[in-house]
């Protein structure tokens with residue numbers, strides 16, 4: 001969703017801000033803008049469209065100054081146009097502000113401000129906020145940081161903001177509530193951004209602003225952080241564990257393809273130091289202090305959205321199957337609003353790649369309020385969910401830039417596999433020989449993912465055969481049912497082909513009506529336990545002239561006779577099948593999207609981290 005980048009220092013701000021906005025493009029946006037401060041003048045350039053459009057449009061304007069704020073906007077209030085694009089300025093053209101989030105009481109405030117004579121150019125809630133700060137500054141003669149602080153105590157909603165004042169140069173004021181902000185501390189210079197990606201090439205020293213904090217960075221007085229109640233906070237500087245190469249395509253045509261190909265490494269990274277086959281142990285540092293409570297939980301509730309929710313469904317199969325603890329998987333957006341029965345006997349696992357998804361964050365808050373232990377499975381280090389949960393584990397996949405989640409999914413499933421094994425061992429519900437066999441098999445998954453990737457050319461060929469279809473059905477059973485859902489989501493989001501995932505046996509209860517010669521049916525048919533049943537499901541599709549693309553285990557001779565196309569994956573233990581069977585589906589969606597000329601890394605209407613409800 002929206003992205004913020006700001007700079008204060010001694011270098012030209014424009015190139016730093018443009019590059020920073022490009023780094024934030026992956027979050028999804030529809031307009032971009034920059035405000036620069038130079039010799040007590042404020043210059044605002046903003047434009048509907050891409051950052052490149054903004055850079056081109058700026059060629060005829062001065063872009064001097066070593067202080068500025070930039071923004072990529074994902075429209076919520078008001079259409080994506082030049083006027084609603086950020087930064088927004090105050091009526092007196094003294095203040096410029098960028099904002100992520102939603103100001104919920106903006107309509108009331110707007111009315112009150114209009115009565116005071118404020119005139120608004122666009123429809124955004126953000127413009128109301130900057131006028132409100134202006135009003136307080138004017139009325140009370142407060143310095144910028146005080147006007148911002150008081151304004152924020154009177155608004156409801158979520159925000160990350162950065163503001164600058166033409167009459168108070170050399171200073172940026174930033175604040176956050178439920179929307180992330182990171183401050184990079186350089187040599188006599190500061191960077192502020194929604195995440196670390198625009199900062200890492202300048203400095204690795206960062207401060208994660210906490211909820212309800214306001215930071216003032218100043219070339220005169222350095223950095224000060226206060227709470228909304230004006231209490232001074234001592235900032236903690238973290239060292240970023242991120243390399244600039246991770247933010248580049250590294251020779252691949254798209255980030256998504258790069259991230260698909262990274263999976264042998266990222267899955268291995270997720271297991272590193274957590275599993276030892278020779279000595280027969282598996283451990284998750286984040287679980288150590290809470291192991292007894294989690295192992296004795298009355299039930300585990302997994303809360304997540306989108307792809308992370310699909311990983312959660314696989315977690316349900318894994319934890320129930322191996323550790324024998326009841327698990328429920330909830331859409332975070334539903335859990336938060338339906339007065340769920342949650343208490344201290346429950347453990348809630350929140351799964352999120354970004355660690356910033358608003359609904360998942362709200363579910364975490366709710367679970368904490370009800371006394372449940374909350375465990376986070378998160379990719380982005382230092383993100384809000386990582387910090388709000390009682391304990392948790394990072395999946396260590398590195399930055400995921402493609403909007404369609406791929407390596408984070410396999411990282412989440414790997415982590416859940418480790419967790420299921422830890423819990424199974426602790427509860428003594430798995431025979432030692434089975435435990436050791438599963439450990440060995442899990443350790444071999446990265447190599448097997450590499451083998452699946454070798455089918456890329458064949459999968460590209462199959463993509464060519466179905467690229468012009470308008471619908472697709474994905475079927476799977478057991479551990480592969482969530483994979484079917486994930487395959488369908490991947491196809492929908494990047495190729496805009498309508499697709500649905502179903503448990504294979506459910507097909508005859510309705511979706512079978514859709515099957516004819518125009519319907520590709522992608523069947524994940526690697527299950528050992530329900531093999532005959534899935535063969536019957538394939539026969540049902542073929543009897544109705546559907547085109548079957550089956551993902552099968554190497555050496556399968558039965559399904560290859562029935563299906564139009566088969567893609568082979570190496571054999572593995574059934575609980576780990578999703579880590580292999582999802583790979584061909586990721587590649588299939590990728591190639592179809594490329595063939596349909598879609599914007600693979602930044603699909604229309606989508607945001608990488610959904611920080612609004």
Ligand code: M6R
Pocket residue numbers: 305306307308309351352353354355356357360403404405406493606607608609610
């Ligand atoms: O960052 P999160 O894992 O919390 O994000 C959840 C979903 O928004 C995300 O998985 C979304 O469904 C992806 N676009 C899927 O590819």
